[in-house]
Amino acid sequence: MPMSMIRRAALAVCLAALSLNAAAQSESYESGADAFAAGDYDTALEQWRPLAEEGNAAAQYNVGLMYANGFGVTRNAGTARDWYRKSAEQGYARAQHNLGVLLQNGELGEPDYTAAARWYREAAEQGEAASQNNLAMLYVQGLGVDEDRARAARLAAEAARQDNESARRNLPRLLEGLPAATISGSNVNVRTGPGTSHDKLLQSDEGTSVRILATEGEWKEIIFPDGYAIGWIAEFLLDTEGKD
Template identity: 35%
Template sequence: MTAGLLAGLTLLAGCWTVRGRGGAVLSEAEKQAMAQEIAGLRARADRGDAPAARRLGEIYASGEAGDFDYPAALKYSRQAAEGGEPEGYYQLALLYLYGDGVEQSYPEAVRYLELANTPSAWNALGVIAQQGYRGEADLAAAAEWYRRAAEAGLPVAQCNYAACLFSGSGVAADRGAAMEWFEKAWRNGDSTAGEWLGMIYLKGLGVPVDRGKAQEYLQCSGTELEELARRPVNN
């Protein structure tokens, strides 16, 4: 958790992400329940149900059922998109972004993200711009995409936009506004925002040191907190 924070608080590498990469580990009961859900979704998708196709694409692409099935993810995400589901376009974009089951193509990923035109897609466009996946990084464009998604209520984008404001990445640094966005993201369930807030209060980065708040945000033991406090921000 905190290793990524300590590796560079000026630009959290762990903050600029689109989705996780690991498949789920399921119990036997969970596997059976998932198999039943998939069977029902397939029946609905075969009848042209776009939301069911979207959900199947999500399951197969994320490994939620325990295994990844990218050809199936591509099939159902495309069906969902053609059926008018914006998240279908978003899921197609992620397949092209990571090269999962298709040849990796950032232009195709961007095209599908623009077709999706959702807060999640805006956040992903911010990641692409910030990381320079299509050439040179465009930090100003990244910050603007994050701002747009953050104002639409997406917690991960709220954290990303806060990180831009905190470090002055693509926008004028404004640590007061950054703290407000970090707090909002954390209250909306983004754990990375809590890590940022915890380290900011632990290290006194623009605020008085407050170990009580740091421990609350970091959700760590007192011993772990002491260890973190002794380590440099960049190590």
């Protein structure tokens, strides 16, 4: 048999083995999930631990969750951290978030806000709403990051748009610390960036209350407290007189 055909045959066998292994992993994972949902934590751990040891990020997160909460095992924050970290380093957003919570709460000693912010940021960039909210609160307080209320508002608004209840509760208080203004024209275009070359995000009416996040040239970045939309508007279309 020609060498090229031997190589193709070997590759086909390898791919088939990988496919079978993936199918077996999926079956084990689902069996663990069913057992966990039924409260059979011993079986869940029995199914998930081998997958976690093989590098399955979702299984690593689940094993970490079990140790963090004492589901079928003795609660152990250090072991939870180790499994969360393995998963987080593979980019698993939920593990990144939970690792951030563990570090922020100081469950392994003193709170490590800098490390917590790092992991929240990793998860927030993937759209994890709880991490967006938690990172926003760190920016408000200047814990592990430089205090930045505008950045906090952007993060909290993004979480609120995903129906995160904590963000929806936090955002009104957060916005109180930002400059207030009202829109002073009718059918005003709010754009996605500072300038008329940017797309129109929405239109707003005269008298609508907003808060100012940033300034770039003659443009203001604003946030609408109702609806949590963020966009840019020409400065002359804002009335800040008599506002905080």
